[in-house]
Each structure stands twice: as C-alpha cells, then as structure tokens.
Amino acid sequence: MANPLLKIEDLHAAVQGKEILRGIDLAVGAGEVHAIMGPNGSGKSTLAGVLAGRDSYAVTAGRVTYAGQDLLEMAPEDRASAGVFLAFQYPVEIPGVGNLYFLRAALNAQRRQRGEEELDAADFLQLAKKRMRLLEMDDTLTRRAVNEGFSGGEKKRNEIFQMAMLEPKLAILDETDSGLDIDALKIVAQGVNALRDAQRAMLVITHYQRLLNYIVPDYVHVLSAGRIVKSGGKELALELEEKGYGWLEPEAAAV
Amino acid sequence: MSAATLTAPPAPAVYTVPDAAYERAFAAIAARAGEPAVLRQLRRSAFAQLQQRGFPTSKHEEYRQTNLAAVLQRSAFALPERPGAATLREAERAAQPGAAFGGPQLTFVDGHFTPELSRLNSLPAGVRAGGLLSANDAGDDRLARLGELADIGGENTLAAFNTAFFGDGAWVEIAPGAQVDAQIEIVHLATGGAGVPTMAHPRQLILAGRGSRAKVVETYLSLNGAAHLTNAVTEIFVAENAELEHARLQQENTAACHISAVHSRQAADSRLRLHALTFGGALTRNDVVTVLNGPGAEALLNGLYVAEGRQHVDNHTVLDHAEPRGASREYYRGILDGQATTAFRGRILVRPDAQHTDAVQSDKNLLLSSDCTANADPQLEIRADDVRCTHGATFGQIDEEALFYLRSRGVGAEMARHLLIFAFAAEALGRLNPSPLRTRLETELFSRWTGLTPPEGAEASGG
Structure with a gap:
C-alpha cells in the first residue's frame, strides 16, 4: 500500500502509567474494512480511543499518520472534521441537549472547519429522515435528549445514525455489537454496510466473530497483550470462533 | 467543681433586634390612613414579633450558611413612596420586553401596585386578580387569609418583617373549575436608591379553586445596578383536585439582597408545580414550605440556581407530607462559577398518617471553578412506616x-x-x-x- 489512509507505526500507549498498547503496526487503505479482534484487556478499546483522541491515554511511542497528517497532534474535534469517527462502546447520555440539535451542531461545525457551507434546518431534517429510515429508527428518538433513556440497542443504532449523517472517511466501531440482540445487530450491520464504499475505511473492533457474519471484513487482525499477533483474511475470524484466542498465546510470546 | 463550670456560657445570639430606624419606618406605616382594621392589627402584631425576636443570625440553625441579620442590620433601608412619573417611564421599559407575555399582568414598583403598568382589563374567565389592598372587591375574607400559612406567630420573623412593611400585594384567585391557559404574570421592579438602599416587601396571595388549572409567574427585576432589599412572601392555597404551576424567577442585580418565602398548602388530589429559578442577587435566601394536606396530593419542587462572582444563594425547602398517598418530586440544580457559594437544605417530613408517601429529592451541583463552594443538607424525618423516600446530592465538574x-x-x-x-x-x-x-x-x-x-x-x- 503506497499511501494508506491510516498508518499506525510502533504505537505504544499507557493508561495511568500502565502500558496497554505495546507496539501496534497497521495500515488501512481507503475502502477497506479491517476487523480487530482480541480477548478482553488486549487493548482493542484503547486503540480506538487513541485514534479518536481520548486524552486519558498517553501515547508513549510511535506515530499515526492519517491522510498524510500526524493524527496524534490533532484535537478530537479536528480529527472529526478530517473524517475520523468513533462509534462508542458506551455512548454518553447528555440530558438537556436535543439529539438532532447536537447532530446538526456537530455536522455544521465540521462543515465550517472544512470550509463548506452549513446545512440549513430543512435540508438537515430531510437528510436525517432518510438516514433514520436506514437504521429503522423510531421518530421519537430524535426528539429526545442525546441518548437519554435510550436502550442499549437504541444507543448503538444512534451511533450508526450519527455516522451515517457525518459521513466519515475512517469509521472506528468499538464493540458496536455488544449488548445487541440478533435483530438489532442485523439492522446496525445493514446500516454499516450501506455506508461501505470505495472511499471509506472502517476499523471494526469486536470480541466476537458474530458481527463479522454481517459486516464481512477484508482483513482480520488479532490483538493480544497490546500487539497484533496475527493478521489474515476473513477466514481468520472463523478460525478464532472455532479455536478461541488461546492458541495464539504462544505466538504472542514468541514475538 | 468550681463555680465557673456551673455557669453556662452565654447563649450565642440567635437573633438581633432591629434598630430604631425600623421603628421609625414602621411608625409611618402604622399612621397610614385608610387601611382596614384587620390589616392594622396584623401589622402591629407582626412588628411586635419582629421587635421581640429580631432578625436571624448565623447562630440560628436554619441560617447557618446565611447571616441575614448582618445584612439587615448593616444599614437602614429606605421604604420608597409610590413611583413618580420618571420612575414609571423607566419601569415601563423594564416591565415590557422580557417580563410580559401578553397575558394578564400585575406590576409592582418597590412593592407598590402600579395599575398603569398592569394589564387586568381582559382577565380570562374564572380569574380574579389585583392589588391585595387596592382591589375593589370586598376583600375582608382575603385579608383574613394573610399569614395563615406564613406563620407570622412563630419563629419566622422574616415573614413578620414582610407583613409589617408590605406596600400592597398581588392577589390571584382562580374560580373552581376554571381552566386558564394564559400565564398570569406578577412583576416586581425595584428602583434601588441613590445612596441609601431601598427595600420592598412583595406579597402574594394565590388561591386555586377546586378542580381549576392555572399558571402564575412571579418575576423579580432591578431597574438599575443599585443595591436594594427584597423580602417577598407568597402564600398559595390549592384546593381539591386543582392544578397550579407557579414559577418564581429572580433576575435582580448582583448588588441586591433577595429573601423569599413560598408557603403552600394542598388539598386532596391537587397538583402543584413550584419552580424556584435564581439568577440574580448578591445574596439570596429562598424558603419553600409546602404541605401536602390532603390524600393523593402531588408536589414538584424544581429549583435552578446559577451563581458566579461572589454571589451567594441559599435554598431551604420543607416538604410536609401530612396525608396518605402523597407524591413529591424535588430536584434542585446549581451551576456555580467564580467564588460563588450556595447552600441547599431539603427537609422531607412524613407524618404518621402519611402512609404510602412517595418522595424523591435530589440536589446536583455543577462546579465550574475551583473557588466556588456548594453545600447540601438533606433531612429526612419519617414517622410513617410504609413509604418510599429517596434523596441524593452530587457535586461535580463537567463530565x-x-x-x-x-x-x-x-x-x-x-x-x-x-x-x-x-x-x-x-x-x-x-x-x-x-x-x-x-x-x-x-x-x-x-x-x-x-x-x-x-x-x-x-x-x-x-x-
């Protein structure tokens, strides 16, 4: 890959002095879907957080280049404007702020930052309605406060709805499947698949293979103890489903 | 054992007696012609009580966070006359834009009812309203209700202070069964004094008839930045199955001292929503006392206080569940910045008869600076055994x-x-x-x- 959209080189990151990421190397090209799998505590969510700019993580070594820019130097809001989107594992409830208002404020902040014209209320609403149909979202969710009182499934659906509205270049889905029943999982996956195109890259982080039946990745990477210990095609996910993560441990130790 | 240990130390002064300036001011009021005998009597006993007890100091358990005596004794306050033409013009501008919404409005300047700035000519069906003392209706029965809730015979000397000195008050009466959509506005404007701070003692009497529904808003504003004192008392009677929403909006200047008390009593199956919204004032003390006095009554106490700079806001509430199956929801929210200080004391009293009471209280504070201080003091006093009562207080920064x-x-x-x-x-x-x-x-x-x-x-x- 000559110029990948995202290039991670020897990335190390720590939380409260404890090293969680211990040398990640990964290149993601436009249009590609990469799955990151791994057992609990392997550093999956830390990787997602570092890429989105969560400041509770300290990057101790390595570099991340996104669309030719030093991603780690950018503020979270600037990453968003540049096209990075993180679907949260635990979406935050913000009582007092309307769900649609928030989304419009975010979208227009990004457009301003990129020197594009802001979307007026009517155009925005039209777009929102179209995207909501994609996620089979209940109309009332838009009139409520951001994620307030949403069920687990509604929150995840709202994340993908936001993604559909913001149209990122790099979407990072952090355990989007956790807490979803099979019907909700299908709807969410359908929404994600509708957003797959040749320009958009996706990093799908998951503990279970189940999600990858519906969002079929181009590449699968296994994260263990802060390093990628194995990479392969989509069949690697099936192998993991069958054998679990245990068989990779010796390889991890050998690295 | 020495004699010294047998002698108790002198009790700290819980009250300080008002100084002679208040006596002179009251003498002028007592000499006022034309007030009904029942009111003159009420004023005299109120002032006697104030003289006997005085203003509460911070030694008083209920005023630990807010030393009102220090403020009230610091200087004498002028009691302004009815507003002159110049003041009226100024007041008209202030009363117009924000405060008025086109519905009925009663406007007061320094506690004086000001018909020129009021809008009472097209009252909605079922609403009677006007100056408590100046309305033309035969008003003896309404004067008889003054002080019924504000407890002027007890410890509450601030209500007595109000009763002794109030100019006129607002009177709003909703007829039984009346469904009133228009928001009824009571606007209090304070002129502030050149040099000597002014004082006003706004008074409200609100009577919601059986099965009625209405909304009343009290708004407090200053005409300029000069210091002044507001000491307001509101008494609210909510009859059976009535629904009343009452909002109290305090947007006075940041030099003002604002003291308020809202006393309400609810009959069976009535619903009362009380909002206490505090934005202004150098020092604010709000008391809300509501008695759920009939089975199945519901009360909402919703407070919002925003304090910055050196503002101080003290909210005390009492929810008195006296009868069975009452439900109360109390939510106070504070936003503090600068060196602001706030206090919240919420007392929930569940009396022995009040079985199946359902009470929830929460006080949450958002602290935006490291120099601000918020206090919370929930007090649950439960004397019935089959009740649900929860409370909680939080203090935090932006998430x-x-x-x-x-x-x-x-x-x-x-x-x-x-x-x-x-x-x-x-x-x-x-x-x-x-x-x-x-x-x-x-x-x-x-x-x-x-x-x-x-x-x-x-x-x-x-x-």
Missing part, C-alpha cells in the same frame, strides 16, 4: 466523557463545554410545562453560555 463525546463528533472544545453547561440548566427548565417563560429562559441561557441564538430543538426536556 469529561461527555465532553469527549461532543468533541469526537466535531464540536469544538469550548462550545462543547458551553453546551454541557447549558444542558445542565436545560434539564431543569425542561420541568416547566411548555410556556413562553420556558422558551425565553432557554433562549437566554443558551445565549449566556454559547453566545449564540438557539435554533429550534436545541433543548430537550428533562422529564
């Missing part, structure tokens, strides 16, 4: 995870922070029924923090 969430969507750091402050306030405003007042406050607060005009749908109700 970092929420901040990151907003930023990760592209909202700039500063805007994200301001949006979260607004959101904290909007949750409280969301407890007001939709009304012009709620819309206005949402707009004002959104602009206050974000510097922007809010588009449609910026807020979402907090339930």
Whole structure:
C-alpha cells in the first residue's frame, strides 16, 4: 500500500502509567474494512480511543499518520472534521441537549472547519429522515435528549445514525455489537454496510466473530497483550470462533 | 467543681433586634390612613414579633450558611413612596420586553401596585386578580387569609418583617373549575436608591379553586445596578383536585439582597408545580414550605440556581407530607462559577398518617471553578412506616466523557463545554410545562453560555 489512509507505526500507549498498547503496526487503505479482534484487556478499546483522541491515554511511542497528517497532534474535534469517527462502546447520555440539535451542531461545525457551507434546518431534517429510515429508527428518538433513556440497542443504532449523517472517511466501531440482540445487530450491520464504499475505511473492533457474519471484513487482525499477533483474511475470524484466542498465546510470546 | 463550670456560657445570639430606624419606618406605616382594621392589627402584631425576636443570625440553625441579620442590620433601608412619573417611564421599559407575555399582568414598583403598568382589563374567565389592598372587591375574607400559612406567630420573623412593611400585594384567585391557559404574570421592579438602599416587601396571595388549572409567574427585576432589599412572601392555597404551576424567577442585580418565602398548602388530589429559578442577587435566601394536606396530593419542587462572582444563594425547602398517598418530586440544580457559594437544605417530613408517601429529592451541583463552594443538607424525618423516600446530592465538574463525546463528533472544545453547561440548566427548565417563560429562559441561557441564538430543538426536556 503506497499511501494508506491510516498508518499506525510502533504505537505504544499507557493508561495511568500502565502500558496497554505495546507496539501496534497497521495500515488501512481507503475502502477497506479491517476487523480487530482480541480477548478482553488486549487493548482493542484503547486503540480506538487513541485514534479518536481520548486524552486519558498517553501515547508513549510511535506515530499515526492519517491522510498524510500526524493524527496524534490533532484535537478530537479536528480529527472529526478530517473524517475520523468513533462509534462508542458506551455512548454518553447528555440530558438537556436535543439529539438532532447536537447532530446538526456537530455536522455544521465540521462543515465550517472544512470550509463548506452549513446545512440549513430543512435540508438537515430531510437528510436525517432518510438516514433514520436506514437504521429503522423510531421518530421519537430524535426528539429526545442525546441518548437519554435510550436502550442499549437504541444507543448503538444512534451511533450508526450519527455516522451515517457525518459521513466519515475512517469509521472506528468499538464493540458496536455488544449488548445487541440478533435483530438489532442485523439492522446496525445493514446500516454499516450501506455506508461501505470505495472511499471509506472502517476499523471494526469486536470480541466476537458474530458481527463479522454481517459486516464481512477484508482483513482480520488479532490483538493480544497490546500487539497484533496475527493478521489474515476473513477466514481468520472463523478460525478464532472455532479455536478461541488461546492458541495464539504462544505466538504472542514468541514475538 | 468550681463555680465557673456551673455557669453556662452565654447563649450565642440567635437573633438581633432591629434598630430604631425600623421603628421609625414602621411608625409611618402604622399612621397610614385608610387601611382596614384587620390589616392594622396584623401589622402591629407582626412588628411586635419582629421587635421581640429580631432578625436571624448565623447562630440560628436554619441560617447557618446565611447571616441575614448582618445584612439587615448593616444599614437602614429606605421604604420608597409610590413611583413618580420618571420612575414609571423607566419601569415601563423594564416591565415590557422580557417580563410580559401578553397575558394578564400585575406590576409592582418597590412593592407598590402600579395599575398603569398592569394589564387586568381582559382577565380570562374564572380569574380574579389585583392589588391585595387596592382591589375593589370586598376583600375582608382575603385579608383574613394573610399569614395563615406564613406563620407570622412563630419563629419566622422574616415573614413578620414582610407583613409589617408590605406596600400592597398581588392577589390571584382562580374560580373552581376554571381552566386558564394564559400565564398570569406578577412583576416586581425595584428602583434601588441613590445612596441609601431601598427595600420592598412583595406579597402574594394565590388561591386555586377546586378542580381549576392555572399558571402564575412571579418575576423579580432591578431597574438599575443599585443595591436594594427584597423580602417577598407568597402564600398559595390549592384546593381539591386543582392544578397550579407557579414559577418564581429572580433576575435582580448582583448588588441586591433577595429573601423569599413560598408557603403552600394542598388539598386532596391537587397538583402543584413550584419552580424556584435564581439568577440574580448578591445574596439570596429562598424558603419553600409546602404541605401536602390532603390524600393523593402531588408536589414538584424544581429549583435552578446559577451563581458566579461572589454571589451567594441559599435554598431551604420543607416538604410536609401530612396525608396518605402523597407524591413529591424535588430536584434542585446549581451551576456555580467564580467564588460563588450556595447552600441547599431539603427537609422531607412524613407524618404518621402519611402512609404510602412517595418522595424523591435530589440536589446536583455543577462546579465550574475551583473557588466556588456548594453545600447540601438533606433531612429526612419519617414517622410513617410504609413509604418510599429517596434523596441524593452530587457535586461535580463537567463530565469529561461527555465532553469527549461532543468533541469526537466535531464540536469544538469550548462550545462543547458551553453546551454541557447549558444542558445542565436545560434539564431543569425542561420541568416547566411548555410556556413562553420556558422558551425565553432557554433562549437566554443558551445565549449566556454559547453566545449564540438557539435554533429550534436545541433543548430537550428533562422529564
């Protein structure tokens, strides 16, 4: 890959002095879907957080280049404007702020930052309605406060709805499947698949293979103890489903 | 054992007796011609009580956080006459834009009822309203109700202070069964004095008849930046199955001292929504005492206080569950910045007869600086055994995870922070029924923090 959209080189990151990421190397090209799998505590969510700019993580070594820019130097809001989107594992409830208002404020902040014209209320609403149909979202969710009182499934659906509205270049889905029943999982996956195109890259982080039946990745990477210990095609996910993560441990130790 | 240990130390002064300036001021009121005998008697006994007891100091258990005696004794306050033409013109400008929404309005300047600035000519069906002392209706029965709730015979010397000195009051009576959509406005304007601070003692009597539904808003404003004292008392009677929403909006200047007491009594199956919204004042002390005096009564106490600089806000509430199956919801929310200090004391009393009471209390504070101080003191006194009663208080900064969430969507750091402050306030405003007042406050607060005009749908109700 000559110029990948995202290039991670020897990335190390720590939380409260404890090293969680211990040398990640990964290149993601436009249009590609990469799955990151791994057992609990392997550093999956830390990787997602570092890429989105969560400041509770300290990057101790390595570099991340996104669309030719030093991603780690950018503020979270600037990453968003540049096209990075993180679907949260635990979406935050913000009582007092309307769900649609928030989304419009975010979208227009990004457009301003990129020197594009802001979307007026009517155009925005039209777009929102179209995207909501994609996620089979209940109309009332838009009139409520951001994620307030949403069920687990509604929150995840709202994340993908936001993604559909913001149209990122790099979407990072952090355990989007956790807490979803099979019907909700299908709807969410359908929404994600509708957003797959040749320009958009996706990093799908998951503990279970189940999600990858519906969002079929181009590449699968296994994260263990802060390093990628194995990479392969989509069949690697099936192998993991069958054998679990245990068989990779010796390889991890050998690295 | 020495004699010295047998002698108790002198009791700390819980009250200080008002000085001679108040006596002179009261003499002028007592000499006022034309007041009904029942009121003269009421005033005399109130002032006698004030002289006997005095103003509460911070040694008084209920005033530990707020030494009112220090303020009230610091200087004599002038009791202004009825407003002159110049003041009226000034007041007219202030009374117009924000405070009025086109419905019925009673306007007071320094506690004097000002018909020129009031709008009472087209009262909705079932509403009677006017100056407590100046309305033309035979008013003896309404004067007889004054003080019935505000306990002028007891320890509450601030209510006595009000009763002795009030100019006129607002009287609002909703007929049984009347369904009133218009918001009834009571606006109090304070002129502030050149040199000597002025005082006003606003008084309200609100009677909601059986099965009626209505909305009353009290707004307190200053005409300029000069220091003044407001000592307001509101008494509210809610009859069986009536529904009343009452909002109290304090937007006085930051030199003012604002003292208020809202006393209410609810009959069976009535619903009362009380909102205490405090934005202004150097020193504010609000008391709310509501008695659920009939089975199945419901009360909402919704407080929002925003304090910055050196502002001090003290909210004391008492929810008195006297009868069975009552439900109360009490939510107080504070936003503090600068060196602001606030106190919240919420007492829930469940009397032995009040079985199946369902009471929830919460006080949450958002601290925006490291120099501000918030206090919370929940007090539950439960004497019935089959009740549900919960309480909680929190003090916190802006939620970092929420901040990151907003930023990760592209909202700039500063805007994200301001949006979260607004959101904290909007949750409280969301407890007001939709009304012009709620819309206005949402707009004002959104602009206050974000510097922007809010588009449609910026807020979402907090339930």
